[in-house]
Amino acid sequence: MGTKPPSPWDRHPSRSRPERAHRERPTDSNASMHADHKRELRLYGLNAVRAVFARRPEAIRKVYLNEARIPQLQALLKWCAVHRIGYRVVEDADLQKLAASSHHEGVVADVLREPAxxxxxxxxxxxxxxxxxxxxxxxxxxxxxxxxxxxxxxxxxxxxxxxxxxxxxxxxxxxxxxxxxxxxxxxxxxxxxxxxxxxxxxxxxxxxxxxxxxxxxxxxxxxxxxxxxxxxxxxxxxxxxxxxxxxxxxxxxxxxxxxxxxxxxxxxxxxxxxxxxxx
Incomplete structure (x- = not known):
């Protein structure tokens, strides 16, 4: 079992869960965040997530993984920690809900789409x-x-x-x-x-x-x-x-x-x- 790098969510308890949607009228900043959300794609599967990290690490917004994947994703997790990108170690049942699929292969990531x-x-x-x-x-x-x-x-x-x-x-x-x-x-x-x-x-x-x-x-x-x-x-x-x-x-x-x-x-x-x- 590999050593778990420090997670930004671990350092900031208020970020221990995904943020709930705000109901206030969007400001310019909120509008930008909403635009980013529309551009986001929820990926799952080890090779799919690794490919984004290899080519477009800056596109990664959040990562969820099970404990068994930590040794194989050390580089990704260290990159997330350095760049203050949130990640969480969760159970398989959580990953299945996040991916809406049982074929998550132990990792789910929210990433920005690459425009055509x-x-x-x-x-x-x-x-x-x-x-x-x-x-x-x-x-x-x-x-x-x-x-x-x-x-x-x-x-x-x-x-x-x-x-x-x-x-x-x-x-x-x-x-x-x-x-x-x-x-x-x-x-x-x-x-x-x-x-x-x-x-x-x-x-x-x-x-x-x-x-x-x-x-x-x-x-x-x-x-x-x-x-x-x-x-x-x-x-x-x-x-x-x-x-x-x-x-x-x-x-x-x-x-x-x-x-x-x-x-x-x-x-x-x-x-x-x-x-x-x-x-």
Whole structure:
């Protein structure tokens, strides 16, 4: 068992419990705190929390953990103590309530969300190398998003592209399933589709609509060095107009025993094939 570093909550008894919401009219300071709260994301899972600490420690606002995790999170707890970030050692039942999940893996953290980039900002910062990105058209299941992020991180995807009116956002469940991948792949918020496609084309990207049937076999097709896989929603598929605007139509040919792979499994196959071409 590791030694427990001093906690800011331990030093300040008045902070031993999460603060209750105030009822008074917000001041400028209160409004700022409320804005921060709206930007906060409750993460859980060891690798998800470790990934934020490794890349964006300043985003961490609070940490809750069980005693068994202290040895593995010594560096994080020491950082919290130095920077006066509150943390508490709690029971598993408390962690389950905080995470609203039994899959908390012994640690929960409130962190600030990383804002999505604009497409133009992302393109301007992109190197001239070979790149792959994922355009998620209606994907909403958090476990599928988490699995997609994990595959995207594994294969070095440059970004997740979100349609203009997409409500898709990272959740604690998605971040846990991603096993740290959510910190490795940036989100890019697109504008109007026609303009976004024009900007991607101008940057040398081709768009490939991924379809269940009727597309070119991805294992035989020529894949451009800069490629955006466009992936449709679970069940409904992608918007037909968007599919028609893509440069390619690709399918994953299988045995026919089942209709198709789910979107997360299909993403892993598509990315593996794109990665293999660059080896």
């Amino acid at each position: 980039q604009s497409l133009l900002t992302w393109l301007q910062a992109l190197s001239s190398d070979r790149h792959c990105a994922l355009w998620l058209d209606g994907v909403g299941n958090p476990h599928n998003l988490g699995a997609i992020l994990r595959s995207a991180a594994h294969f070095g995807v440059a970004a997740i592209l979100l349609p203009q009116h997409s409500s898709l956002a990272l959740s604690g469940a998605a971040a846990r399933v991603a096993e740290g991948g959510a910190e490795a792949v940036p989100f890019v918020q697109l504008g109007e589709s026609v303009e976004a496609i024009a900007q991607l084309h101008a940057a040398g990207f081709a768009l490939a609509a991924t379809v269940v049937a009727g597309g070119e076999d991805v294992f035989a097709a020529e894949l451009p060095r800069r490629l955006v896989y466009v992936l449709g929603a679970e069940g409904e598929g992608m918007d037909r107009g968007l599919a028609a605007d893509c440069d390619l139509r690709l399918s994953i040919v299988g045995s026919g025993a089942v209709e198709s792979l789910n979107v997360a499994s299909a993403t892993a196959v598509l990315l593996a094939e794109w990665s293999r071409r660059g080896a």
